[in-house]
Amino acid sequence: MALKFIRFYDEITNDDVALIGGKNASLGEMYQKLSNEAVNVPFGFATTSSAYRYFMENAGLSELVEEVTSTLDPTDLTQLAHAGEQLRHALLEADMPEDLSHEIKEAYHRLARFYDKKNLDVAVRSSATAEDLPDASFAGQQESFLNIRGAEDVIEHVQRCYASLFTDRAISYRHSHGFKHSQVALCTGVQKMVRSESSGVMFTIDPDTGSDRLLIINAIWGLGENVVGGTTNPDEFSVFKATLKKGFAAILKRELGSKALTMIYDPDNIGKTINTDTPLDRQKYFSLTDEEVMTLAHSGIVIEEHYSERSGRYTPMDIEWAKDGEDGELYIVQARPETVHSKKSQERIVILKTHILAPNQEKHLVLTGTAVGEKIASGRVRIIQNQAEFEQFKTGEILVTDNTDPDWEPVMKKAAAVVTNRGGRTCHAAIVAREIGVPAIVGTGDATNILQNGTQVTVSCAEGSTGYVYEGKLEHGIDELDLGELTEPRTKLYMNVGDPQKAFTLSALPNHGVGLARMEFIINNAIKAHPNALVDLYKGHKVDDQDAIVSLFSNYSDPKSFFIGELSKGIGTIAAAFYPKPVIVRTSDFKSNEYKHMLGGARYEPDEENPMIGYRGASRYYSKEYQEAFEWECEALKYVRDEMGLDNVIIMLPFVRTPQEGKNVIEIMEKKGLKQGSNGLKVYAMCEIPANVILADKFLKIFDGYSIGSNDLTQLTLGVDRGSELIAHVFDERNEAVTRMITMAIDACQKANKYIGICGQAPSDYPEITELLVDKGITSISLNSDSIVKTWKLVTELESR
Numbered sequence: 001m002a003l004k005f006i007r008f009y010d011e012i013t014n015d016d017v018a019l020i021g022g023k024n025a026s027l028g029e030m031y032q033k034l035s036n037e038a039v040n041v042p043f044g045f046a047t048t049s050s051a052y053r054y055f056m057e058n059a060g061l062s063e064l065v066e067e068v069t070s071t072l073d074p075t076d077l078t079q080l081a082h083a084g085e086q087l088r089h090a091l092l093e094a095d096m097p098e099d100l101s102h103e104i105k106e107a108y109h110r111l112a113r114f115y116d117k118k119n120l121d122v123a124v125r126s127s128a129t130a131e132d133l134p135d136a137s138f139a140g141q142q143e144s145f146l147n148i149r150g151a152e153d154v155i156e157h158v159q160r161c162y163a164s165l166f167t168d169r170a171i172s173y174r175h176s177h178g179f180k181h182s183q184v185a186l187c188t189g190v191q192k193m194v195r196s197e198s199s200g201v202m203f204t205i206d207p208d209t210g211s212d213r214l215l216i217i218n219a220i221w222g223l224g225e226n227v228v229g230g231t232t233n234p235d236e237f238s239v240f241k242a243t244l245k246k247g248f249a250a251i252l253k254r255e256l257g258s259k260a261l262t263m264i265y266d267p268d269n270i271g272k273t274i275n276t277d278t279p280l281d282r283q284k285y286f287s288l289t290d291e292e293v294m295t296l297a298h299s300g301i302v303i304e305e306h307y308s309e310r311s312g313r314y315t316p317m318d319i320e321w322a323k324d325g326e327d328g329e330l331y332i333v334q335a336r337p338e339t340v341h342s343k344k345s346q347e348r349i350v351i352l353k354t355h356i357l358a359p360n361q362e363k364h365l366v367l368t369g370t371a372v373g374e375k376i377a378s379g380r381v382r383i384i385q386n387q388a389e390f391e392q393f394k395t396g397e398i399l400v401t402d403n404t405d406p407d408w409e410p411v412m413k414k415a416a417a418v419v420t421n422r423g424g425r426t427c428h429a430a431i432v433a434r435e436i437g438v439p440a441i442v443g444t445g446d447a448t449n450i451l452q453n454g455t456q457v458t459v460s461c462a463e464g465s466t467g468y469v470y471e472g473k474l475e476h477g478i479d480e481l482d483l484g485e486l487t488e489p490r491t492k493l494y495m496n497v498g499d500p501q502k503a504f505t506l507s508a509l510p511n512h513g514v515g516l517a518r519m520e521f522i523i524n525n526a527i528k529a530h531p532n533a534l535v536d537l538y539k540g541h542k543v544d545d546q547d548a549i550v551s552l553f554s555n556y557s558d559p560k561s562f563f564i565g566e567l568s569k570g571i572g573t574i575a576a577a578f579y580p581k582p583v584i585v586r587t588s589d590f591k592s593n594e595y596k597h598m599l600g601g602a603r604y605e606p607d608e609e610n611p612m613i614g615y616r617g618a619s620r621y622y623s624k625e626y627q628e629a630f631e632w633e634c635e636a637l638k639y640v641r642d643e644m645g646l647d648n649v650i651i652m653l654p655f656v657r658t659p660q661e662g663k664n665v666i667e668i669m670e671k672k673g674l675k676q677g678s679n680g681l682k683v684y685a686m687c688e689i690p691a692n693v694i695l696a697d698k699f700l701k702i703f704d705g706y707s708i709g710s711n712d713l714t715q716l717t718l719g720v721d722r723g724s725e726l727i728a729h730v731f732d733e734r735n736e737a738v739t740r741m742i743t744m745a746i747d748a749c750q751k752a753n754k755y756i757g758i759c760g761q762a763p764s765d766y767p768e769i770t771e772l773l774v775d776k777g778i779t780s781i782s783l784n785s786d787s788i789v790k791t792w793k794l795v796t797e798l799e800s801r
Contacts (some may be wrong), residue, residue: 005050008044172410226275369440380454381455504573511581708742
């Protein structure tokens with residue numbers, strides 16, 4: 001028997017939004033068209049928009065809605081709360097029409113029979129007809145109810161969904177997006193309940209940088225409401241889509257969240273949920289395995305590609321998923337277009353705007369968390385504990401709270417920035433902050449206790465994936481780069497990149513790749529311990545600073561997996577950000593005095609009068625004291641290239657004093673699986689010692705190219721300690737002796753038909769050096785990010801002469 005007010009998921013597609021709402025339409029679309037491509041969607045049915053309007057007209061509620069909302073000022077939070085309460089009460093007290101109730105019962109029983117159940121546990125979820133649009137998500141505006149059993153309970157919760165169309169947040173959201181309240185109808189979706197062992201959210205675009213190269217997954221134990229609501233800090237996985245599609249292990253980052261709470265079904269109350277403390281031993285484990293992350297990511301790509309093809313333009317997706325604890329299957333329970341970057345991705349960037357803190361000002365850090373967006377804001381702290389305190393909040397203040405839910409949206413719109421104790425990058429607070437364009441820092445841990453009402457602070461989300469709260473009002477601004485008139489130069493212009501957190505943001509600048517990725521930056525910032533200390537710990541020996549070092553790798557099984565895991569994560573992130581452009585990774589180039597200051601380092605380093613020309617570079621790698629640590633570096637590089645599929649990584653060795661040193665190190669690399677030519681591997685050397693220039697013909701028989709390190713080459717050509725203030729006036733890359741060295745290196749590489757680039761500071765500082773390099777036909781110039789647009793314009797001008 002056909003049902004007038006009901007449609008099952010095998011009857012609907014995304015063309016039916018006006019009939020059954022955005023959420024249901026998407027679920028039906030995926031159920032019908034993607035089920036054979038590893039996209040699991042629980043079966044269910046939808047109540048239609050005509051069912052909602054029939055309910056409203058039958059109860060005489062349409063006129064009440066028009067009467068209450070016609071003169072409403074949603075910015076008046078008291079008036080908004082009164083109107084919302086009045087309308088919700090009226091909808092809940094109304095009688096459900098008998099024929100509509102009958103159809104819902106019949107549909108529920110059909111769904112139960114589909115799963116061979118007499119009474120099936122289901123989720124009853126709201127699905128509005130103006131919902132999940134590319135420019136307005138309506139995320140979290142209406143209610144959903146989990147673990148509902150029995151036809152009568154389903155009918156009750158369908159009506160409660162109807163009433164949730166008039167929550168304060170939903171009324172405010174429709175008003176701010178220009179939707180008339182009468183034009184939105186509330187449908188419901190009723191699905192088989194997934195018994196969530198773990199669950200979460202997946203974005204097929206980086207929600208902060210807007211990079212369409214990444215897929216981000218947040219995961220927790222239990223029901224997913226704790227992710228969306230920001231109640232607990234989730235695990236986060238970053239997956240690189242390009243190599244995932246080729247079948248590689250494309251997980252760039254695994255970040256363990258606290259997952260302090262687990263939401264479960266209340267065993268004593270059907271339809272209710274409760275939050276329980278997650279056992280400490282379970283908090284220490286990721287809530288998804290790597291295999292499950294890859295499976296989910298594959299589903300995400302299939303969904304994104306389907307919706308992009310359907311819409312005729314790139315359509316990144318915001319997806320909710322759950323892993324069933326009974327059958328072990330991963331299910332997709334919602335998919336909608338991402339709303340912040342989906343439109344931006346269609347626009348050609350002409351003016352690139354970057355928020356920056358003014359340099360050379362004293363900064364006092366108060367606390368850190370996860371950055372949302374890339375903006376900076378200053379203002380006075382206002383701590384809000386609950387909705388009853390909303391009236392205290394003034395426009396332009398910094399909203400500080402434990403966490404937010406959809407009811408907080410009206411007050412968030414008044415904030416200069418948002419700071420929360422809890423939540424991850426895909427929680428509701430983060431989604432709303434991006435949508436309304438304010439910076440937010442979530443998951444700080446204890447912001448409500450550390451910060452104080454009325455104090456002036458600066459919230460910075462412009463320094464990578466970590467957000468910083470500083471004391472006082474710091475000077476900040478927007479750096480605008482005009483990219484509209486740039487033409488393509490013959491000379492390749494690369495970037496020097498050290499910080500993986502900034503890699504995807506920097507990759508938006510004009511570039512041809514990375515000319516210098518400093519491994520030591522990653523070691524210093526992510527590993528922090530002396531590599532030899534980790535090697536000794538791995539062998540079971542005691543080391544200095546042992547407790548501090550052990551605490552660093554608490555999320556890893558042992559020191560070796562920690563070192564290789566963190567190093568490959570950092571290298572892989574930079575390589576992925578610029579893929580498939582070349583990324584030249586320089587192996588570690590610490591000096592002994594720098595290594596000595598790392599945790600556990602004092603035991604392993606000599607006291608040298610001049611570390612700049614001492615125990616560093618290639619000489620260190622093949623020494624019996626350091627070789628095993630270097631082999632770990634090789635294993636990380638091999639993993640990035642061969643397992644993660646990032647074969648755009650080129651390896652560069654620093655400070656190679658003799659051709660024999662080069663052979664010694666390359667032999668070690670080959671033993672660890674890094675063979676020149678295999679899988680396209682190239683190995684370059686830094687050209688920074690006069691011997692590299694004088695004996696270039698011999699070095700270039702060993703290496704595939706050179707990258708000139710102008711700082712060290714100047715130091716050693718002129719005999720100037722570049723760290724000494726007393727003779728700093730002599731240090732000048734423009735000195736004729738240095739420019740002759742540079743010219744000789746370029747000539748030698750061109751004669752040998754090998755790569756020749758430069759990655760030192762000179763081209764950034766001196767236009768005349770850039771002119772020399774262009775005139776001599778250097779392959780590439782690698783620059784700091786703040787110099788690349790200026791130098792790009794200069795190079796194209798020089799080449800056009």
